[in-house]
Amino acid sequence: MAKQKGFIKLEGSLGGLTFYKQEGQSIVRTTGGVDKKRIETDPAFKRTRENMSEFGASATIEKALRIGFASIIKTMGGTNIVGRIVKIMKRVNSVGAGLRGKRNFEFLPNKVLLEGFEFNLNAPLNSIFYAPYDSPTLDANRSIATWTVLDFSTDNFINAPEGATHFRLVLNTTVLSDYTYSNSLKAYEPANVTENEVNGIAFTNEIALGGVVGADTTLTVDLGFGAALPATVAVISAIGIVFYQEINTQFY
Numbered sequence: 001m002a003k004q005k006g007f008i009k010l011e012g013s014l015g016g017l018t019f020y021k022q023e024g025q026s027i028v029r030t031t032g033g034v035d036k037k038r039i040e041t042d043p044a045f046k047r048t049r050e051n052m053s054e055f056g057a058s059a060t061i062e063k064a065l066r067i068g069f070a071s072i073i074k075t076m077g078g079t080n081i082v083g084r085i086v087k088i089m090k091r092v093n094s095v096g097a098g099l100r101g102k103r104n105f106e107f108l109p110n111k112v113l114l115e116g117f118e119f120n121l122n123a124p125l126n127s128i129f130y131a132p133y134d135s136p137t138l139d140a141n142r143s144i145a146t147w148t149v150l151d152f153s154t155d156n157f158i159n160a161p162e163g164a165t166h167f168r169l170v171l172n173t174t175v176l177s178d179y180t181y182s183n184s185l186k187a188y189e190p191a192n193v194t195e196n197e198v199n200g201i202a203f204t205n206e207i208a209l210g211g212v213v214g215a216d217t218t219l220t221v222d223l224g225f226g227a228a229l230p231a232t233v234a235v236i237s238a239i240g241i242v243f244y245q246e247i248n249t250q251f252y
Contacts, residue, residue, distance in 0.1 A: 050101030053181070057188035058089035061105055061179055064190070065089075068174025068199040069119075069238055076240050078120030088113055102181035105188070107234035114236060129241045131157035136171060136237040143225035145173040145200075145237050149217045154209045164243040166206040166251060171219040171239055174199035178232040191232040198223055206244055206251055 038045065062085040066073060073081065089105065091113050096104035107114070118124045131152040136145045149169065154160075158167065175198045177190035190196040200221040207213055221237075229235065244251040 047100075053101045053188075054093050054103060055086075055090065057105065057179060057181075058086050058093060060188065061089050061176070062086045064197050065174065065176055065236070067197050068176065068236070069172055071201050072170060072172050072238060072240055073119065075242065076119045078118075078122055081119060085117075088117065098181065102183075104181070105179040106232075107176055107178060108231055111234060114234075119238065119240070125240060128159045129157065130159070133239075136173070136239065138235055141225055141227060142229045142235045143223045145171060145221045145223075145235065147171045147219045147237070147239055151213050151216050153212050154207070155211065158209065158241070160209050161243055163245050164209060165246045166208055166244040168206055168242045168244070169204045169217060169219060169239070170201065170242060171221055171237060172199070172201045173221040173223065173235060173237045175223065175229070176234045176236055178234075192230060195225070195229060195233050198225075200224075203242075206246075 040049070062082060065085060066082070092107065092110045093103050093105050095110060096106055098104050131149055133147070133149045136147040138145055147169075154167075160167065175195045177192040177196035179188045179190055181187070182189045200223055202219040202221050204217055204219060207217075223235070246252075
């Protein structure tokens with residue numbers, strides 16, 4: 001492996017060499033690796049194929065979860081959030097039923113692996129919002145999520161950034177189906193396609209910083225299901241806070 005020098009920095013493969021960037025450096029190395037066909041067929045690479053199958057599914061399911069939280073990830077997501085969610089999915093997969101390479105992704109039995117996930121490790125919620133609250137609750141059908149925060153003092157329970165004048169609380173709820181391996185498709189498929197990725201979001205109005213809020217705050221997200229959801233789907237809620245600065249009656 002060597003560093004590229006000169007004004008022209010190449011990326012890709014050429015003449016048996018691969019050019020790429022790593023930590024801001026332009027690197028060149030000889031092109032290597034095992035032939036794709038051999039990986040797909042050689043018994044010696046059975047474990048590699050198993051790992052590829054489950055890792056690929058972990059990435060697919062990470063994307064499904066990220067779609068459900070897309071509205072808040074854009075503003076609240078930290079660095080490497082994709083890799084951190086993929087890691088969680090792989091942990092869920094590692095305890096799933098089935099043979100290696102085809103193990104299930106089952107979320108309700110393993111919900112503890114998802115609970116408490118921080119979208120931004122550099123700004124965890126409990127370092128910004130201290131007011132006492134319980135986790136969001138679900139109705140009997142698991143279709144309506146509700147989050148209530150009792151009246152509190154914004155001076156004592158919010159660590160607001162400099163210049164902020166207002167804030168909004170947010171509740172985002174999404175559905176994530178279990179995934180199982182299909183032998184006919186040779187790929188993972190959601191157990192409940194219709195429900196998978198259904199999501200909703202609710203915000204409070206802008207609340208002024210300084211003094212008490214003045215009332216309890218309740219946010220509700222209705223996913224619109226008319227019947228109880230099956231045990232093969234999980235309903236996942238995320239909560240957060242967004243800060244604003246009011247200038248000439250406009251919030252930024």
